[in-house]
Amino acid sequence: MGEESRGQESRSAIRRDAAGIAAYAAAFGASFGAVSVASGLNVWQTMVLSLVMFSGASQFALVGVIGSGGAGLAAVPTALLLGVRNAFYGVPLTRILGRRSLSGPRRLVTAQLVIDETTAMAVGHDEPESQRYAFWTTGVLLFILWNAGTLVGALGGSAIGEPETLGLDAMIPAAFLALLWPRLRTVEGRVVAAGGALVATALIPLVPAGVPVLAAAPIAVVAGLLPRRPGRAGRTGREAAR
Amino acid sequence: MTGVWVAVVVASLGCYALKLAGVSLPASVLERDDVQRVAAMLPVAMLAALVAVELFDSAGSLGLDLRLLAAVAAGVVALILRQSFLVVIIVAAVTTAVLRALT
Numbered sequence: 001m002g003e004e005s006r007g008q009e010s011r012s013a014i015r016r017d018a019a020g021i022a023a024y025a026a027a028f029g030a031s032f033g034a035v036s037v038a039s040g041l042n043v044w045q046t047m048v049l050s051l052v053m054f055s056g057a058s059q060f061a062l063v064g065v066i067g068s069g070g071a072g073l074a075a076v077p078t079a080l081l082l083g084v085r086n087a088f089y090g091v092p093l094t095r096i097l098g099r100r101s102l103s104g105p106r107r108l109v110t111a112q113l114v115i116d117e118t119t120a121m122a123v124g125h126d127e128p129e130s131q132r133y134a135f136w137t138t139g140v141l142l143f144i145l146w147n148a149g150t151l152v153g154a155l156g157g158s159a160i161g162e163p164e165t166l167g168l169d170a171m172i173p174a175a176f177l178a179l180l181w182p183r184l185r186t187v188e189g190r191v192v193a194a195g196g197a198l199v200a201t202a203l204i205p206l207v208p209a210g211v212p213v214l215a216a217a218p219i220a221v222v223a224g225l226l227p228r229r230p231g232r233a234g235r236t237g238r239e240a241a242r
Numbered sequence: 243m244t245g246v247w248v249a250v251v252v253a254s255l256g257c258y259a260l261k262l263a264g265v266s267l268p269a270s271v272l273e274r275d276d277v278q279r280v281a282a283m284l285p286v287a288m289l290a291a292l293v294a295v296e297l298f299d300s301a302g303s304l305g306l307d308l309r310l311l312a313a314v315a316a317g318v319v320a321l322i323l324r325q326s327f328l329v330v331i332i333v334a335a336v337t338t339a340v341l342r343a344l345t
Contacts, residue, residue: 027328045250052254057285061292062253068299072249076256078292081284083257088281090264091272102265111262167338170313173296174334177317178327180289189286196287197294204299212299216291217284224280 014125014134021117022141026149031171032059033153034160038168039067043154050150054143055115057179058082064172065210074210081217089119096122096131113139188223195219309345313338 029050036046041063049059058079065075093114094102101110113135122135160166183189196216203212264272271277297311298304313334320330 024326024328028331031328031331041246041250045246048250048254052251053257055257057289058253058257061288062249064292064296066246066249068295069301072245072247073252075249076253078288079253080256080260082288083260084281084284086257087260087264087267088272088278090261090267091269094265094269097265107265108262111265112258114261114264165339165342167313167335167340167342170310170334170338171331173293173310173314174317174331175327176289176292176296177314178321178330180286180293181321183286183289188283192283192286193290196290200291200294201298201304204295205303209299209302212295213288213291216287220283220287221280223283223287225276 010125010127010130011133014121014130014137017121018134018138018141021121021138022145025117025142026145028056029146029149030153030156031168031175032056032063033150033155034157034168035060035067035153035171035175036063036150037154037157038160038164039063039172041066043151043158046150046154047147050147053079053083054112054146055083055086057176060172060175060179061213064176065213067169067172068209070210071208074208074214078210078213081214085116086114089114089116092123093119093135096128097135098128098132101132113143115139115142117142192219192223195223309338309341312341 032050033046036049036059037043041049046063049062053059053062061082062075062079065078066072097110100106118135118139121138122131125131125134157168160168180193184193196219199219200212200216203215207215293314297314298306300307316337317330317334320333325333
C-alpha cells in the first residue's frame, strides 16, 4: 500500500462526505425555496438569493424579515450581520487554499464557496491536498444542489395556494433555532441569545419591522469586548468563530 | 416589489463582498481576539432575536400564535433528541400544519 492508494481512499471518503452534505443541502434548499415564495418573494428573487448570497442563515433572515412585514431595506443589515462570519473563515482558508486558488479571477470564484460547510470540511482534514480537495468538492457539489433544491422548492411553493396550511411559516423560526442551537452550549452563548431575544421582543411594538433584530447586534459587540476571565482568554472566542 | 428587488440585490452582493474580504484582507486584521469574539457572538444574538420576532411579532404589536409556539417547542424536542437540521424544520412544519387543520 503506497501513499497513492491511501490518498485515493481519502479522496473517495471526501467525495462521500461531500455528497452527503450536498444531498442534505438540496433538501434544505427546497425548504428555503418554499419558505421564500411563501414570504412574498418571487421565484427569480429567490434564485438570486441562492445563487449570489449563497449563505443559508442570511437567506432565511432576509425572507423572514420581509415576510414579517419589514420594508425591504430593513432586512439587508440583518442578512449582512449574519454573513460576517463568512469573512472570518478567510483566515484558515487562506492558509489552506494557498496562492493558486486565491490569485486573479480564481479568487472571485473561491470567495463565493466560503461558507460554514466548506470551511468545516477543509479544516477537518490534515493533509493540505485533502483540505483543498475537500473544499472544492464540497463547495461545487453544494452550490449546484443548493440551487437545484431552491428552484424545486420555489416552483413547488408557488404552486401551493396557501403555504400556511402546510406549516411552511413555522420552518423559519425552527430553522433559526436549529442554527442557533450548537452555540447555546456555552454560558456566554446562552446569555447573549437571551439578551438578543429580550431586546428584540421589547422593541417589537415600538419600532418598525426589521429594527428589533438589528437592535440585538450591540449585545454581541458588548459581549465580545468584555474582558475575559484569565486562562480562557481568546480560546473561547476563536473556537466559537469556527 | 421594487423594494424587495433592491434588498435582494444589495444584501446578496454585500454577503459576497464579506466572503471576498475574508480571503483578501491580511490575516492580522481578522485574527485579533476582540474582533473574533464579536464576530462569534453576532450570529448568536441575531438568530435569537430572529426566533423571538418570528414568535412574538403579530403585525407590529406583541402577540403569540400558539400554533407557532407549539411548532418551535416540537423543534426543541427534536433538537434535544439530536435530530438533524432537516428533521427539526420538518417536525415544526408538520406540527403547525396538523394544529391548523384541527383548530
